[in-house]
Each structure stands twice: as structure tokens, then as C-alpha cells.
Amino acid sequence: MIPNVVKKSFYRFYLFQPGLRIWHWVQFLAIFVLFFTGLYIGNPFFIGSILDPTDAYGKALCMDLIRLIHFAAGYVLLFGFIYRLFLMVTKKSHFWLLIPKFWKGWFWKGIFDVLLFYTFIKKSHIPLVRNPLARTAYFFVMLLILFEIWTGFAMYGLSNPDGFWAKFLGNWTLALFGSEYELHFWHHVVAWIIALFVMVHVYMVFFNDFIAKEGELSSMTSGVKFFPEGHLPYDCDDVASKEECKRLKGET
Amino acid sequence: MGKTYWEAFKEAGISRREFLKFATYITGLMGLAPSMVPKVVEALETKERIPVIWLHGLECTGCTESFIRSNAPYASDLLLNVITLEYDETLPAAAGILYEENGKMVRSGLVGHLDKVVEEYKGKYILVYEGGVPLGNDGRYCIVAGRPYKEDVIELAKHAAVLMSVGTCASWGGIQAARPNPTHSVPVSDLVNKPLIKVPGCPPIPEVITGTILHLALFGMPPLDDQGRPKQFFGNRIHDTCYRRPFFNAGQFVEKPDDDAAKKGWCLYKIGCRGPTTYASCGNLRWFGGISYPIQSGAPCIGCADKNFWDKGPFFQREKGIVLPNVEVDADKVGVAAAAVTAGALAVHAIAAGIRHAGEKDDEH
Ligand code: HEM
Ligand code: HEM
Ligand code: SF4
């Protein structure tokens, strides 16, 4: 609990390097594009006027172009994902903040506390750099994104049965799902699940920024989060060294 | 010792010239390059004709109907000259007891025609399966010559050189395996543990059946994909070989089976065409010697060569819906509804947050 009396004196955690922040926004743009072009692919319509049957091809906003945009954004998403994996080894917080540490006591305490806070039963929750609910959500959404990349490139690659993507992903994925029809279906369903995540995610970010005042929103732009002096986050270990955390706690 | 193909041809009075034409023809049919013609001729001259045993299980015999309509080589040519079809329940003149008891005893414990063939060609024959295998009720849903079909399936596979499942029934279980699959019909591959080549389709294109058997007879196993289908016939989506593809790319779609766009021959994607997810040769080989295929006649592909195609939503709908209790709803509709509910819940939460945390200031922490 953060008591009211403590006057403003914050210390800052530098969590996200510029690379990670840029990645986050690039990924956001890619998924934004992928989602809406994907919906169009699932249920296309013609935008433009058809004067004669061969006229439309390549001129108007049509299936071919939308698919091209979808695949281009798909590549952006893929390289972004690989880059994010690479970032995991460059900075402590880039790795640990994505891991739901269910084996830690504070993880479960945090879940209940944050839930009570979100349901307005409590006015604040234990200090955390990234709360367990958010961790779990980010972890799973990264898996969903990986799933979209996997199924997407499998479908994409199979138009060239001897090409790289067909050999690397396509053939065994097809055998696993039994049929490409299923691939389309699950690719479509997961697209919606990601969209629902984004809605809640964006709301939670604003909520935490305005209500919990953790500098949440700015963290993905400036890379920094603020905590009031004397209230060390339980997951301090994930972003700073043990000594640093002890020092902040005032134990040394 | 059996005869080579060339010997059999000579005996049948076929000229060398005809023989070479035939070799060239089947080279194309097997999906091989023209430079392979000499190899094919060599194989035809040196290899013995391969014996084939053709079994029938739970099915409609449509595959055989398709097979005997092979435009080229005429199925009769193939039967008589290229393979020796030693056993088949539907094609020979004799049937039933006359056929089965051509030997001394019948299959159920006794030795019949089939057993003689197996004995003679042990380890050499191609075993072709047509039809699914019902396991339910101890296999009693399909009894052939007094014995459950599933026992023949396993028994005969033991002595075969190579196995081949013709048609969707033998390859994926077939229509009778549709939910709830009352006979518990399964594909042959569930029961046997040997290299098996799958030629699905309901029925498969005749040239695909003959082309695959030819390849097996002359060169052994063709290259297979991860599901066991010959790549030369199942490597491409119908969608990627479809002559209506330009309309797909241009975004010109048939909205209803009888609309103006349908008359103009536009893409059938939106009325459920399974071309984008089905791997078969309909787009390039087409049917009846290349005359037409479903899409060309204006009907969306139903994906009959695809695994479990019978359970994949209504044929005239592009994608199956999400199954909710009692209804099946389009994924986009479910998505929009879920998004609306989420947005509503978040709005309520936001208002509640405003009330609950009213008056808090930054420095009150
Ligand atoms: C496609 C849409 C989006 C996806 C998939 C997404 C995903 C993610 C993920 C995976 C993280 C964790 C970052 C990490 O540690 O690697 C994250 C953090 C964050 N996102 Fe997003 N995001 C999306 C859109 C947005 C938008 C539109 C906003 C702005 C309103 C936003 C604001 C933030 C903030 C502030 C954080 C840091 C939160 C924290 O540290 O707990 N995101 N997002
Ligand atoms: C978060 C990421 C993504 C989302 C939300 C998304 C969304 C969608 C949607 C809704 C569809 C329509 C499915 C259908 O009804 O058939 C689709 C199709 C498709 N997507 Fe994605 N997608 C994503 C990532 C990718 C990636 C990374 C690739 C890889 C290149 C990809 C390749 C494809 C392909 C090949 C199709 C089928 C196109 C066709 O049938 O013409 N997707 N996507
Ligand atoms: S695959 Fe189709 S055509 Fe062949 S036997 Fe089965 S139902 Fe008949």
C-alpha cells in the first residue's frame, strides 16, 4: 500500500532501450495493417470501378494489392519478432519483464492485489514494475503473434511448394493441421483474439497512467517508469541488480 | 518369371513405333520431363510387369469408375499391358463365389483366388486400397467374402511391396467418416505400418491414378509430400493453377451462384470455393481428358481431395463459423460482437474509475 503522506520524491527505472520502444510501435503499426488487410482478405469487396474485366487488375485497390500489403507487413512483423528475441539478451528488463514468474510468491500476491485494484475494491496495489497480469498477457500475446507468423508464412509459402517457406514451415504445418482450410480458420480466429487484447491493453495503459500514475504511457516513449521513494517494486530484481535494489530499499 | 512391358506389348501385336509413342505419352503423364523418355523406354524394356491387387472397402466404387475412364493411356491398355491386375473384386467378369473359389477354398480360413495370388507374388505386388475401413462393431460394417475388411487390409499389407490408397475414403476415411462417424471408418494409413502412397480425391482424376501407378511400377515411390501424396499431382493448390485466378487478384467475385458475375465467370471465392486450400491437379489436368472441371463449369470447388472435407462447414460458405451452443456463427461476427462487449465493459470500467478515484492528485501518493 502506498500511503498518502509520502511527499513527491520519485526514483526512476530506465526499463526500455530505444530499440525496444521503436520495436513496440513498429509492431503496433504492422499488426494494425495486418488485422485490417486480413479482414479484407477474409471477406473481400471491390474498391473502384470495373470498366471491363481486364481493367481492374493492378489498377484499383484490389485483392492482389491488399494481399501484397498483408505479406509485406507480415515480413515486418517477422523481423520485428526476431529483433525482439535478440533484445532479450541485451538488457535484463527486456528479458525478465516478459516472463510470468509464477514460481514467485509476489506473482500470486500481485495478481490478487492488482485484481482488487482493478475492481475498485482497493485504492492501490503493491508496487510492481510490471504487474503479473500484464506480464502474463504480454507473454501470451507474444505467443499468439508467433502463431500468426507461423500459420501466416506456412500459407504464404505453400504457393511455391519447393520454395524456402514451404520446406521450412509449410509442409509439416499442413500435415499437422491436416488441411490448409484449418490454417485459415485458426489464423482468422487468432487475429480477433489479438485485436481484443489490443483493446484491453490500450485501455489498461491509459488507466494505469491516469489512475495509478506509474508513468505507464510514457514508458513506451521515454523508456522510464517512476516509483515513489521508499516503495520498492517487488519485481525490482527484473530490472536492476541485487545491490541496486538493496540500495534503493535503504538496506545498505 | 513375368514378362517385361516391351515383351507384353510385342505379344499383343503393338508396333515399336506405337510402343515409343506410348512411352513418350506416359512420361508426360507421370509429370516427368521429356528428357526422361529414354529412361522410361529403358524401364519398360527391362522391368517386369508389376502385379497389382486392388481391394474394395467401405465406399461407392466411384474411384474405379473414374479409373476405367482414364483417357490416356486407356485404362484397358494400362490394365492389360502395364500392370497385371491379378485381383480386383469389381472389374473381372466372374464375381462372387465363382471368382473367389477359382482356387479351391474361400478366404475365410480356406484358400481362394486371392490367396493364390498373394502366394505367387509375395513381396512383389502393389496393393491398392479403395474405400475406408470401418472399425466399429468389430469391422462388421464391411464384410468381403465372409470376413471383415479390416482383416484383409492388415493381412495383405504384410506381403505387399508397396501400398497405395486410392480415393478420399481410403486416404482420409471418406464421407462415411463424417461426424459422428457411425461405422468408425478410418483411413488405411491408420492400420498399416508400411510406406503408403495417398491419392485422395472423390474420386481422384483418372490420369492421376494411372500416372501414380505407372510411376510406382517403373520407378518405385515418387516424391511424396508430408501427408504422403505424390508431389507431381498434389504439389499445387487448385487456386494457384486456376484459370479464374486473375479475377481473384483483381477482386472481382461472384456474390451469388446466379448473379451477373457468375455469368461472366468471375472468381468463386466468396461462394465457398475451396480452391485456395485444396491440393490437387484439377486446375491443370482438369477432367475427362482436360474438357472441364468443377470451377470451369461454375461450381465452387468443394475440396474433395482434402482431409475431412465433409466436416468443413457448408460448401457454399467461404469459411466455417465458430461453433457456439446450437449455432455456428461467422468468425467476423463473433469478433465484432466480442469487441463491442469489450468496449462496453471498458467504458463502464472507465466511468467507475472516474468516480472511485475522483479527487486524487498526483502528490497524494
Ligand atoms: C498491436 C497492438 C499492440 C501490441 C501487440 C502491443 C504489445 C505489447 C507488448 C508485448 C508489450 C510488452 C513489451 C515488452 O516488454 O516487450 C507492450 C507494452 C506496452 N504497450 Fe503495447 N501493444 C500494442 C499497442 C499499444 C498501444 C496502441 C499503446 C498505447 C496506447 C501501447 C502502449 C504500451 C505501453 C505503455 C507498454 C508498456 C507497459 C508496461 O510496461 O507494462 N501498446 N505492448
Ligand atoms: C498479427 C498478425 C496477423 C493478423 C492479425 C492476420 C490476419 C489475417 C486474417 C484475418 C486473414 C484472413 C483469414 C481467412 O479468412 O482466410 C489472414 C490471411 C492470411 N494471412 Fe495473415 N495475419 C497476421 C499475420 C500474418 C503473417 C505474419 C503472415 C505471413 C506472411 C500472414 C499471411 C497470411 C496469408 C498467406 C493469408 C491468406 C491469404 C489468402 O488466402 O489469400 N499473416 N491474415
Ligand atoms: S473416394 Fe469418393 S469416389 Fe472414391 S470410393 Fe470414396 S466416396 Fe467413392
Ligand code: SF4
Ligand atoms: S475460383 Fe476458386 S480456385 Fe479459382 S481463383 Fe477463385 S477461389 Fe481460387
